[in-house]
Amino acid sequence: MNDLIPLVNKLQDVFNTIGSDQIDLPQIVVVGSQSSGKSSVLETIVQKDFLPRGNGIVTRRPLVLQLVNTHIGTLPTSETVGTDVPDRAEFLHLPHKQFFDFDDVRREIEAETARVAGQKKAISRTPIHLKIYSKNVLNLTLVDLPGVTKPTDIEKQTRNLILDYITKPNSVILAVSPANVDLANSDSLKLARQVDPEAKRTIGVLTKLDLMDAGTNSLDILTGRAYPLKLGFIGVVNRSQADIVANKPMADAFQSETDFFQGHPAYRAISHRCGTHFLSKTLNSILMSHIRDKLPDIKAKINSQIGQTQQELSSYGDPTFTGQAHRATIILQLLTKFATEFVAAIDGKSADISTKELCGGARIYYIFNNVFGTTLESINPCENLSAQDIGFAIRNSKGPRSSLFVPEIAFELLVKPQIKLLESPSLRCVELVYEELVKICHSCGGKELARFPRFHTKLIEVVSDLLRERLGPTSDYVESLISIQRSYINTNHPDFFGGGNSMLALEKEAQRKKKDASRSNRLHAVNTILGGGSNGEAHVLDDSSSEKTLVNSMGNLNIQHGSDRSQDRVREKSHPSSGNGHLNGPHSAPGSTHNGSAGNGTFFSDFFGAVPQSGHVTKPTPQENNHAHVNAYGTSKEMVMPKTVLDGEPLDYERRLGFLTQSKDYSQVNDRDDIEVQLIQSLIASYFSITRKSIQDLVPKAVMHLLVNFSREAVQNRLVATLYKEDLFGDLLQEDDNLCAERAKCKAMLDVFKNAFTIINEAM
Structure with missing residues (x-):
């Protein structure tokens, strides 16, 4: 049993050499609020003044304190064996230095705290390891933590640090509380209750029992009736501040403590279970029992850590390479592994296939079918090609002649630039596949090649050079596919919607539009007549009216109109002097006239325009003929023509040409021009669709053959030919x-x- 605590100290020393806390070793963690007497308890146990003192936060780093009894423990040097060795201290950060003056120990703790945590009141998690050898101590391992304080700037840091230590199940919590404060407000007991709700590994210490008010005592707490703990409470009386200033000896302090408990009426009966001596023995006994209970688990945990660490060490590989043959074998194995992973990633047979995103060959498939295909489908066959552009191309291709048919040269002139639109997305498809292959190359190698960064870099460079070499020929071939399509416009293609079929379709569409327009005019005429009924209500026909109603209405109107004309001839004979077209006789219908006046015309004058009477038409003069244009309905429209040489003005050819070219009338197309433009547009769309399908099929095939398949088949040979050289082995196998x-x-x-x-x- 006496060897258990030194055993844990040895383990702690072993683990401290590597700064590892992976093994939760049994230890006693001292927790208390600021000014609770925590430091005084530790100094009394050690029987030395060695801890920093002062106002505010003094302890700002954890202090791991190992107490070694020199009667039980092994002396540190052979020269001191058999001699009365004085008490001494050693710091882990100063392994070759011993401290015999404990004032120097205090100053070193202050200096080391300031070195890591700074001169201000900052808290650091890095512990200070201190080992004290003395014949007056029992073997213990204690951890002194910063006191719980109220300032909001560091309160959270302090609590988190304390919880990190007391949460470990192998830690025994030493909760220090002052007796002159209500126990319900004890910060140490509150923190202990959070991590040890059943109070199985918490031992309470009551300080300042001598400072309680007269007539009060803590007997209920010390006996476990007020606040039950499995390990119980122990009362101590530390030196007062005046005793510390007067440097009262520890022996006198122990005697004063013993006299206090034995002479106090409330504590006299339990004085044998109070005091610092009893606290030290209890902590020693608790810690040894705790170590004995936890030692099998510690051994199993260490054994498990050995297996895991061996496995991790093997993953880094053997650092020694025996002979040139061994190096050659490693080089060849890594080359083959890299090439195999590259091909497997393209084929979708990689062992590390992602389930979160597309990778490898699946991304190449996505480029072909989604990115490239969607881009081609989004191209408008007549993009950047307006109807006016097509019209100018048709007219320019005719030259000074007119033609009975749309010139084929105009179609070829217009369709070739449109086929050129397929070149940019096709070349971009090649680039995307190349970039994806480079990404695959960078993802190959794994942890085995990570230990040789130069070798890994060389592998990526060789494969990247291979891909770059294939990028040029692949892009040139894809570009030639577009040039091939533009070099010969095959209008005999079985899927091409030829000119004859296009003309038939356009002719049917034109006839349909003409029929609709004629029907609309007739309906408008009927609506005009029916709108003049006797009751003043309008009878309007729409497209849903029957053809029979329209025919009957037109027939009735013709009969009525014939009767009106016969009456007109009779009136003309009776009134030959009425040459102005006005009927002023008593037989004239009120309000009826034939001069086209608004609101007084017949059906034909309203529908077809004014109809001049025979013998009363005024012929226009030759000058009026030059400046007037009579339309199909008899209305005249003034037309302004530019003056020519015949008018006595010089002819400015450039100005006249600009007038004609920029004229609005010149840019407008007639029915024939409109049909020709539509015909060219339909032919371009038909031929472009054929070419687009061909390019959408040929480009992925070319990329797979010239870039992807060539690279995957040639990668291993290229790697071996470039890197499998004896003079490169030493550099390639240089470890990171x-x-x-x-x-x-x-x-x-x-x-x-x-x-x-x-x-x-x-x-x-």
Whole structure:
């Protein structure tokens, strides 16, 4: 039993050499609020003044304190064996220095705290390891933590630090509380209750019992009736501030404490279970029992850590390479592995297939069918080609002649630039596949090649050069596919919607539009007549009216109109002097006239325009003929023509040409021009669709053949031919410095675990 605490101290020393806390070793963690007497309790246990003192936060780093009884423990040097060795202290950060003056120990703690945590009131998690050898102490391992304080700037940091230590199940919590404060407000007991709700590994310490008000005592607490703990409460009386200033000896302080408990009426009966001596013995006994209970679990945990560390160390590979043949074997194995992973990633047979996103060959498929295909489908066959552009192309291709048919040269002139639109997305498809292959190349290698960064870089360079070499021929071939399509416009293609079919379709469409327009005019005429009924209501026909109603209405109107004309001839004979077209006789219908006046015309004058009477038409003069144009309905429209040489003005050819070219009338197309433009548009769309389908099929095939398949088949041969050279082996197998450091750290960790396992086996 006496060897258990030194055993844990040895384990702690072993693990401290690598700064590892992976193994939760049994230890006593001291928790208390600021000014609760926590530091005084530790100094009384050690029987030395060695802790920093002062106002505010003094303890700002955890202090791991190992107490070694020199009668039980092994002396540190052979020169001191058999001699009365004085009490001394050693710091882990100063392994070759011993402190015999404990005032120097205090100053070193202050300096080391300031070095890591700074001069201000900052908190650091890095512990200070201190070992004290003395014949007056019992073997203990204590951890002194910063006191719980109320300032909001560091309160959270302090609580988190304390919880990190007391949460470990192998830690025994030493909760220090002042007796002159209500126990319900004890910060140490509150924190202990959070991590140890059943109070199985918490021991309470009551300080300042001598400062309680007269007539009060803590007997109920010390006996476990007020606040039950499995390990109980122990009362202590520390030196007062005046005793510390007067440097009262520890022996006198112990005697004063004993006299207090034995002479106090309330504590006299339990005085044998109070005081610092009893606290030290209790902590020693609790810690040894705790170690005995946890030692099998610690041994199993260390054994498990040995296995995991060995596996991690093996993943870094063997750092020694025996002979040139061994290096050649490693080079060839890594070359083959890299090439195999590259091909497997393209074929979708990789062992590390992602389930979160597309990768490898699946992304190439996505480029072909989604990115490239969608881009081609989104291209407008007549993009950047207006109807006016097509009209000018048709007219320019006719030259000074007119033609009975649309010139084929205009179609070829217009369709070739449209086929050129397919070139840019096709070349972009090649680039996207190339970029994807480069990404696949960078993802190959794994952890085995990570230890040789130069080798890995060379592998990527060789494969990237191979891909870059294939990018040029593939792009040139794809570009030639577009040039081939533009070099010969095959109008005999079986899927091409030829000119004859286009003309038939356009002719049917034109006839349909003409029929609709004629029907609309007739309906408008009927609506006009029916709108003049006797009751003043309008009878309007729409497209849904029957043809029979329209015919009957037109027939009735013709009969009525014939009767009106016969009456007109009779009136003309009776009134030959009425040459102005007005009927002023008593037989004239009121309001009826034939001069086209608004609101007084007949059906034909309203529908077809004014109809001049025979013998009363005024012929226009020759000058009026030059400036007037009579339309189909008899209405005249003034037309302004530019003056020519015949008018006595010089002819400015450039100005006249600009007038004609920029004229609005010149840019407008007639019915024939409109049909020709529509015909060319339909032919361009038909031929462009044929070419687009061909390009959409040929480009992926060309990329797969010239770039993807060629690269996957040639990658291993290229790697071997470029890198499998003896003069390169030494440089290629140069290991990464960080990996070497990680391997050394892992090896040191393995040695520590093995050493700890040996120590436990020897002790058990």
